[in-house]
Amino acid sequence: MSPDPTTERYRFDRDTRVEKLADGEFAAALTDAWTTFTSHPNGGYVLGTALNALRQGLGQPDPLAVSAFFLRPAAPGPVTARTEVVREGRRTATGQVVLEQNGKEVLRATATYGDLAPDPAARVLTLDTPPDLPAPEDCPVPAEFASGPQGLSIADSVEYRYPARPGWLDGKKDGSPRAEFWMRFADGREPDVHALPSMVDFAPPAVLEIGEFTTITVELTVHVRARPAPGWLACRVFTKHVAGGLHEEDMEIWDSAGTLVAQCRQLAMLL
Amino acid sequence: MSPDPTTERYRFDRDTRVEKLADGEFAAALTDAWTTFTSHPNGGYVLGTALNALRQGLGQPDPLAVSAFFLRPAAPGPVTARTEVVREGRRTATGQVVLEQNGKEVLRATATYGDLAPDPAARVLTLDTPPDLPAPEDCPVPAEFASGPQGLSIADSVEYRYPARPGWLDGKKDGSPRAEFWMRFADGREPDVHALPSMVDFAPPAVLEIGEFTTITVELTVHVRARPAPGWLACRVFTKHVAGGLHEEDMEIWDSAGTLVAQCRQLAMLL
Numbered sequence: 156m157s158p159d160p161t162t163e164r165y166r167f168d169r170d171t172r173v174e175k176l177a178d179g180e181f182a183a184a185l186t187d188a189w190t191t192f193t194s195h196p197n198g199g200y201v202l203g204t205a206l207n208a209l210r211q212g213l214g215q216p217d218p219l220a221v222s223a224f225f226l227r228p229a230a231p232g233p234v235t236a237r238t239e240v241v242r243e244g245r246r247t248a249t250g251q252v253v254l255e256q257n258g259k260e261v262l263r264a265t266a267t268y269g270d271l272a273p274d275p276a277a278r279v280l281t282l283d284t285p286p287d288l289p290a291p292e293d294c295p296v297p298a299e300f301a302s303g304p305q306g307l308s309i310a311d312s313v314e315y316r317y318p319a320r321p322g323w324l325d326g327k328k329d330g331s332p333r334a335e336f337w338m339r340f341a342d343g344r345e346p347d348v349h350a351l352p353s354m355v356d357f358a359p360p361a362v363l364e365i366g367e368f369t370t371i372t373v374e375l376t377v378h379v380r381a382r383p384a385p386g387w388l389a390c391r392v393f394t395k396h397v398a399g400g401l402h403e404e405d406m407e408i409w410d411s412a413g414t415l416v417a418q419c420r421q422l423a424m425l426l
Numbered sequence: 427m428s429p430d431p432t433t434e435r436y437r438f439d440r441d442t443r444v445e446k447l448a449d450g451e452f453a454a455a456l457t458d459a460w461t462t463f464t465s466h467p468n469g470g471y472v473l474g475t476a477l478n479a480l481r482q483g484l485g486q487p488d489p490l491a492v493s494a495f496f497l498r499p500a501a502p503g504p505v506t507a508r509t510e511v512v513r514e515g516r517r518t519a520t521g522q523v524v525l526e527q528n529g530k531e532v533l534r535a536t537a538t539y540g541d542l543a544p545d546p547a548a549r550v551l552t553l554d555t556p557p558d559l560p561a562p563e564d565c566p567v568p569a570e571f572a573s574g575p576q577g578l579s580i581a582d583s584v585e586y587r588y589p590a591r592p593g594w595l596d597g598k599k600d601g602s603p604r605a606e607f608w609m610r611f612a613d614g615r616e617p618d619v620h621a622l623p624s625m626v627d628f629a630p631p632a633v634l635e636i637g638e639f640t641t642i643t644v645e646l647t648v649h650v651r652a653r654p655a656p657g658w659l660a661c662r663v664f665t666k667h668v669a670g671g672l673h674e675e676d677m678e679i680w681d682s683a684g685t686l687v688a689q690c691r692q693l694a695m696l697l
Binding site: 219220241378396398414 | 493498513517544553603636645649
């Protein structure tokens with residue numbers, strides 16, 4: 156791996172770095188800086204590593220739609236990414252990546268890339284509003300988030316700002332599975348289209364507010380809708396339907412200019 | 427293909443029938459009974475054919491999450507489905523199917539199957555309500571839907587009932603990209619988990635109401651949330667964000683017992 160000042164500077168870029176071994180084959184190493192409640196690396200972070208390999212072979216700059224199936228929990232350590240160009244079209248390029256660890260497939264993602272360069276002539280219709288949040292500096296930082304709870308290293312890599320202290324931190328289980336909050340990388344890395352498919356999975360699950368702490372993602376789809384402006388990201392996460400041991404979780408990310416930049420829905424299983 | 431009374435009786439089952447050629451390889455023929463505004467077979471119908479092949483090799487009964495990438499428009503005629511079992515787990519089975527026509531890939535779908543048998547012990551939380559619709563028999567049938575508009579053969583295969591005549595039928599372009607309506611198969615086939623991943627794509631696009639008639643699906647994800655009760659399905663379709671020549675479309679299907687049975691979001695491109 157040749158040192159690249161861009162990828163050396165920020166943790167997310169260092170930790171999702173891939174080394175090309177052959178056409179369609181890449182090596183990477185998952186780190187322990189993105190672990191969650193499950194003590195496994197966050198699925199969005201794992202996906203970010205896989206996409207970092209996939210996009211090397213695609214002739215379009217921006218991920219438009221990414222769907223990832225999480226097959227086994229990943230662990231910190233070496234992984235292999237195998238990529239396939241499915242179709243290169245005029246406006247879009249589609250590819251697939253399989254991430255393997257210890258010889259077993261942990262994630263399979265398919266993605267269509269395109270060009271999200273701003274087009275002043277394109278029609279814009281926005282029938283929703285960004286989260287209505289106090290300024291980030293006016294949001295208290297729960298001690299649990301500031302210190303990085305035991306085993307929850309993602310809270311060291313990502314900064315969260317909630318308008319009020321989340322009830323689940325105090326053991327409340329009767330809340331609403333919906334939250335709005337600010338988010339950014341802790342080391343000042345600005346958001347971009349390549350980080351968004353990871354960041355949509357960085358929210359503490361909305362179902363924590365109803366006492367469900369062990370949920371694993373089956374499938375996650377993210378649509379990146381615009382290139383984000385620098386600064387804090389305003390996020391909205393919510394679950395409307397829990398049934399049969401499954402729930403969906405929706406996540407929206409709006410940038411500092413008030414533009415919706417990513418929409419995500421995942422299907423998750425309660426254990 | 428051995429004649430099967432079940433698959434011979436209803437058009438959807440006949441038209442999505444597959445013949446196994448070898449392990450992981452199936453032949454099928456897309457018909458002209460599901461064409462839409464684009465004069466191509468509806469993407470949901472094409473996906474239904476692909477899933478009919480995929481599920482033959484999976485050890486779980488119900489699709490939970492399906493993501494499909496639409497790579498080229500399909501046409502009526504022969505197709506080949508190539509399937510792969512990605513992982514068979516205890517609670518879920520994941521596979522992938524590639525649908526080819528004239529040697530070119532038209533669709534790639536990944537799906538996780540599981541078991542949606544009702545579990546009385548499972549927690550149920552529903553923070554949304556079904557569409558509030560008059561009874562189907564009190565909904566007028568627009569003449570355009572009753573006769574099956576030229577080239578729009580899906581309107582012969584699927585029955586739609588709207589509480590009021592959609593504005594786009596009269597050339598109005600200033601409506602809200604949101605609709606609630608009833609839907610069922612025209613020949614009396616009851617809904618089931620295998621039809622839902624197709625039916626979530628059967629709605630006339632919500633963006634018709636804002637004058638956008640040429641939209642093609644890039645990616646579609648559907649979560650099947652419950653086995654549907656027999657009868658009419660109450661549907662809600664809406665778009666909230668149009669930007670950069672792209673828009674998402676959400677579709678919910680609720681069964682006759684008032685249960686959410688499918689949630690779908692697609693990313694589509696305006697031409």
